[in-house]
Amino acid sequence: MRRALTTLLLLVLMAGFGFGVNRFLGTKRHAQSAQTVVAVPSQTKPAFVLPGTLYLTQHGTLYRLNGGVFTDLHLPATGTWMQPSTVPGSQSIVAVLRNSAYSDLYLIGGWGQVIRKLTDNAISTSTIQFNHWVYWPRVAADGSTIYVSYDSPKTSDSYRVDFAVWTGMLTSKPTARELTVPYQYTGGDVQATPLANGQVLYAKYQISGANVFSRIALQTRPLALPVFLTAIDDDCSQPAVSPDQTQVAMICEGGTGLQGTRLEVASLTGTKLGTPRLLVDNCLCAAPAWAPDGSGLVYDAPADSTGHFQLWWIAGAAGPAPKLPKEVTTSLDLDALSPAAWLSNQ
């Protein structure tokens, strides 16, 4: 009996010690864990309701946000869905479906029905470099001309892969014609944004010295030399043109050592940008997108040091007195490479 009691006592002491050690080590963990639980958008509510309908992506899934409710579009899970973009004059969107060696464009109805596959970039399984990437689709105001970034046809004996801006018809051949000439071995030209006058804004990468930079460029004619709207040291990209075509929101990285960004807005007059106005400094801001009525813009940025991107809203971003940014979502992990596609309610 005595032996049994001693054993029991020892077990209690050992368990107590183990618990104590556990608690002690627990206190040495940082209060905010590096690993955080990310919510599924359709199981959350935004902090406030934005007008119209936004399409957003998280972890390769496309969501519709309308009236404060996220809805999973339940698109086929055969790759990573990203970069939704509106089709003017309709409630449809164009989106990218990315696979391991290629990506394709799809035309999708507002509630997620796949209307049509627009490209076929899976060329070869044996010589994978003959496959193609297509990203950043943007449809012009006519609702039928599309602009994309596309890696030009290649040979098998070169390492070169650069994006150029290509254009074509939405429902026939989106990559019918090359519009820009990228600098070689830089990654090339991305994020095309068509203007009402037929010109195209985009971000052009170039290497200067030992560093790589991006500049907002304007393509006035196919394959012509571009007009640069920002300086090389500003390192700006992701141009988003306001609905009235008078303002350009952009993400600039100059002077941050690629450890942060700034969200800026500048007026657009002809082939010139005005002096940029700083909306958010010292952030990881990305993916600006204007509200359909131009009343403000949304963008992605982390809200805390876990680094997951949330949606933010700035009212009056085009005006002289923009409001402070307001966090629209919490606990999400939005794809910062996919600006929101924003449709007005009709």
Place this chain on the structure above:
Amino acid sequence: MYFLPAIGVALADTGHTIQRTIAPPPPSGGVSASTQTPQPTAAAPGQPFTVLLLGSDNDAKFSSDHVLTQSMILARVDPTTGHVVMLSIPRDLFVPLAGGGTDKIDKAYSNGGASAAVTTVERDFGVHVDHYAWIGLLGLVKLIDKVGGIDVVTSNPVLDDFYPADISGSNPYAYERVAVLPGPQHLDGIHALEYVRSRHGDLRSDFGRSQRQQQVLLALRAKAKLLGIADLPDIADAMANDFSTDMSIPQVAGLLPIASNVTLSNVQQVILAPPYSSSAQVGAQDVLLPNWNLILPEVHKFFPLV
């Protein structure tokens, strides 16, 4: 109290601590570098120290004890001022090796492990290295995943049609296509590895890659703010055979507050691009010839002489 030694041993074990023992290298056969073996003396606590960070492709193409170091970053850390200098040493730099002969510096580790890599750097650059840390491909992936991913402003579209498919596939010589798109984003381990490992589509080749590697290290520094000492055994355990260092768990733990206190304005990044080096062909190898007249004064601005 009888549990405490066991806890200590367990912590040390999960840290995969390796005591560095630098054996004198064999005669160097005409190599001009000094043959004097540096003493592995660690810097006193609180004093500035130098650490050699080594990264290897340790996939199935290589036997586990003969891997090259695709990444070599010499870092000088001053805990008092929070000043950090990171010097990327190009993998193709053609230098005298500690084990004898002259070859690409990435072969030093392959020939003689971490001690040979450390000795080669110490002799060729005339600096003292206090510690080293080596990480393999999967180690980096696991480390980044373990800290919940990193935030990186990727510099440009990093496109590579000849990226080695040696982690996921059965054929380590196969290729895959990689497209890391530009801009701020939250990267998991696999995609961060693609960003720091790809080089075929970059005009700057290995120099561009070195810059991206330093960038990811800085992003990891930001994550150090979220870690405590109790997280380290978990992390070390996850990296298993893909990480080694001559630092103990308490020493690594001591680095966490330093890393989190380092501000970006206090970080100096050095890349030995031309004119510090120049391309050449030696035998059948494409190499980089060091311009020591430029390199050494630059290095000794930041790293004390032996």
